Amino acid sequence: MVAFKRKPVMGSGGHTNPLVWLAAIICTIFAIAVIVTGIMMFIGYIMIHPRVPTISVTSAHLDLLRNDYAGLLQTQLGIVVTAYNGNAKAHAKFTKMTFSLSFQGQGIAVLVADSFDVPKNSSNVFRYVVQSSSIPLTPDQMEKVDEAWKRNEIGFDFKGAGRTRWKVGPFGSVKYSCHLNCYLKFRPLNGSYIPSKCSSKSK
Secondary structure, eight states, rough: OOOOOOOOOOOOOOOOOSSHHHHHHHOOOOHHHHHHHHHHHHHHHHOOOOOOOEEEEEEEEEEHHHOTTEEEEEEEEEEEEEEOOOOSOOOEEEEEEEEEEEETTTTEEEEEEOOOOEEEEEEEEEEEEEEEEEEEOHHHHHHHHHHHHHTTOOOEEEEEOOOOOOEEETEEEEEEEEEEEEEEETTTTOOOEOOOOBBBOOO
C-alpha cells in the first residue's frame, strides 16, 4: 500500500493560508486565557482558604405530642435551623433549601426557604414552627408512640438539602450541595430537645 503525505494548506503564492494562522492565534490566546484564569483561581483559593458553608439544627422543642386510641397523632415542634458561612473573605449564597419532617416514615411537614445570602463569618437563623393535623398511625406506629411515652424519649427524622455558592478570587466561584440527615430526639413529658450533632455534609 502506498502512503501519501498530506501537504500543509497553502495559499495561492505557496504560503500557508491566513485562515490557518488566524485559527492558530485564536487557539493560543484561548489556551493562555485558560491558564491565567486557572492560576488566578488557585491564588484566590490559597489566599481565601475557603470553607464549605453548612446548615445545622441548633435548637428544637416539642410543643405538643398527643395520640388517642383511634390511632391519630397530633404534634407541634419548633425547629431552629442555622446557615453558617465560615469564610473570612467571601459571602455565601444558599439556594433551593428544602427540609422534611417525618415520624416512623409518616410524613409530617415539608419546610422551604427562599434563596438568601450569608455575609462572611456570619450566619442566618430560621425558626420553623411545625404543626401537624391528625396523622393516622399504623398499629406498629401506635406501639412506637406508647413506648416513647414510657421511655420518655421520642424521635423524628429531619432531612434536608440545598445548594451553596461562594466566590473564590475575582474570576470564579465554588458550588456545593448540602445534605442534612438527622434524627431529632425529645423528652415528651416536658418537650425538651436532646442535643445531638445535626450538621450538613457536602457533595
